[in-house]
Amino acid sequence: MxxxxxxxxxxxxxxxxxxxxxxxxxxxxxxxxxxxxxxxxxxxxxxxxxxxxxxxxxxxxxxxxxxxxxxxxxxxxxxxxxxxxxxxxxxxxxxxxxxxxxxxxDRSGLILDIFASRAKTREAKTQVELAQLQYLLPRLTRAWTHLSKQYGGIGTKGPGETQIETDRRIIRNRISHLKENLKRIESQRNIQTRGREEFTRICLVGYTNAGKSTLFNRLTDSGVLAEDKLFATLDSTTRAINFNKNSKILLSDTVGFIRKLPAHLVASFKSTLNEVRDADVILHVVDISHHYFEDHIKVVDETLKDLSSDKKTIIRIFNKVDILKDRQKISYVMNSYENGLIISAEKGINIPALVDKLIKISETSFVEENIALSLEDSKTAAKIHSLAEVLDTKYDDSKIHIKYKTNRHNSDKIKKMVHGK
Ligand SMILES: Nc1nc2c(ncn2[C@@H]2O[C@H](COP(=O)(O)OP(=O)(O)OP(=O)(O)O)[C@@H](O)[C@H]2O)c(=O)[nH]1
Ligand SMILES: [Mg+2]
The missing domain is CATH 3.40.50.11060 (GTPase HflX, N-terminal domain)
Structure with missing residues (x-):
């Protein structure tokens, strides 16, 4: 047996x-x-x-x-x-x-432990290890200082101190090694996302377990992991959705937020959280059936502010309406929160309304513009080709006239490039 x-x-x-x-x-x-x-x-x-x-x-x-x-x-x-x-x-x-x-x-130690057990890809594993070592480093130092002060005497000086110094050096070296690795992974990611400039980038954010991945699967027909556990998602996943030929959307699912998310984690998840920073529109998914859903909204809003993303177009998606017992909450949120939508990602309730909204956003988030460049400025012309869909190019004696279509984000970039120099 x-x-x-x-x-x-x-x-x-x-x-x-x-x-x-x-x-x-x-x-x-x-x-x-x-x-x-x-x-x-x-x-x-x-x-x-x-x-x-x-x-x-x-x-x-x-x-x-x-x-x-x-x-x-x-x-x-x-x-x-x-x-x-x-x-x-x-x-x-x-x-x-x-x-x-x-x-x-403590709370940070617990969250770091969960992240460590959840990390699957090389990027997530590297990010978590980095955060764990940064969390450990001051603790190693201070614990030792404390110990040596309190006890002194044999065994707490000399070789003991050297040992701690060695440990700290090993950890510091490992930290810089991991940072290097992350830089490399990030530059590979930048190469992968090039050529997607004509898309409106929409990112799902929200408190952990709100239903982001379930909604992502519903909108993109994907099979990313969605389960009744905190931090099911650590890596971002991005998929293109083509609702119709005028709306080109890239939707990203990403790591959930929680109150008191350890600062080291936020810092080392920088490249994952770039999905949020780079988004044109944010879908903030809220579990409306949760007793303290408004506290969750506040935590997410604060985190968005930390990521300098609180001024973007934000649509609040109140999810899990299928299990909402207190129906008065529906009129309450509709009156209290602008730009909100009540849905059930799991049961498919009100999804068509959400899709309509997304199509409208992606259609209107594109602008058509004309710009005139000097004939010698081929560098800027090439850059416009990489950031926008060029609709027409005309030459006269002194200028190139380019007509292009792009999202607002890239339109700002182009204007800065042309007028800002
Ligand atoms: N009843 C109900 N349950 C839902 C709904 N949407 C999601 N869930 C459930 O909520 C749990 C969490 O869903 P996920 O999609 O994994 O949530 P998430 O926001 O991606 O969570 P993390 O990635 O862990 O931050 C799962 O058990 C889902 O089945 C819904 O509309 N109604
Ligand atoms: Mg998820």
Whole structure:
């Protein structure tokens, strides 16, 4: 008989602080989200603890007294790991680990772990490893400083320090190596996307699990992974859609957002997030059936601002209307949010209205323009050919007159090139 090893499910205790006047309902909702993240990472939540405190304790986060109280709890509930809804300092991690003798994970560490297990392509794997090492580096340093200060003495000087220095150097070298790799991958991507200038670029963004990939599949007939897990998508996928011959659209599906997305992740996912920056139009997918959907909207809006993409045309797509119980929300969002559409990507509800909207956008996002260049300026003429569909070229004694059609993004580029010099 073959014995199949069972997958070990870690038992988790989740911890959050209610700081100052923060609404306790919101903290509980954040803990529910942390539970989802924990389950995505493969842990079972056994208990959740909320501690009210004016501000976080610098040494123990929840306070030394509270940490002491938890010694019995983690023993009785056979807890393997404690997960905190905030980011912890290296000192806090060390103190908590010492007191409770359990693995201590913070929110960024958990999200990085999920990203690491989800990354499939070389690009995503490189991006995640880079973020993980950058997260690790200061922790390595500070944990050591802390240790040597507190204990000093034998074993904490000399060779020990050298070891840490070596580790840090190895990590730094690896970081620069990964950055180089990412640059190379990014330049390959730029080559691949050349020649697609006549398309209107539309990008799906939204809180994780809102239904972006499901909608992407519905609109493009693709089979990208869509599942009821956080961060199912890490890589962007782009497909052309031809609703009719005047509308040329490139639709991109990309990584989801979440509150407190670790800064290192956002930084190292720069090239993936370029899909958002380069888009002409953004479809912001919202799970309207979620109790806190408006908090999710805020998080996404803030992230778009960080990506300098909040001034683009944004259409809010309120998804999952098929499972919406509180029907009053429909009139509420229609009155509160301009440019919104209520759909179900899974059940296909209201998709034709969305398609109509996209066709209109892509038809009107093209402009026809004329430009006159000096006869010698063949460089700019060649550039126009690469950025636009050239409809007509005429020569007179002193000028080349080019009539072209392109999207607004490239039209701006061309005008800058011609008039800006
Ligand atoms: N009931 C219902 N479920 C939906 C709808 N759209 C998507 N879902 C479900 O919601 C879950 C998440 O869908 P995805 O399309 O993977 O969501 P996503 O936004 O791409 O998520 P990430 O890539 O993880 O950020 C899946 O289980 C889908 O089946 C919908 O209109 N109605
Ligand atoms: Mg997805």
């Amino acid at each position: 073959i014995e199949i090893p069972q997958k070990i499910v870690e038992r988790a205790l989740l911890v959050a602080l209610i700081k100052g006047n923060v609404d306790s309902d919101i903290v509980k909702e954040h803990l529910d989200e942390l539970e989802e993240l924990a389950s995505t990472a493969g842990a079972e939540t056994v208990r959740k603890i909320v501690q009210a405190k004016y501000s976080a304790d610098p040494a123990f986060y929840i306070g030394k007294g509270k940490a002491g109280e938890l010694i019995d709890v983690v023993e009785k509930d056979q807890i393997d790991v404690m997960i905190f809804d905030d980011d912890l300092s290296p000192t806090q991690v060390r103190n908590l680990e010492r007191t409770l003798n359990r693995k201590i994970i």
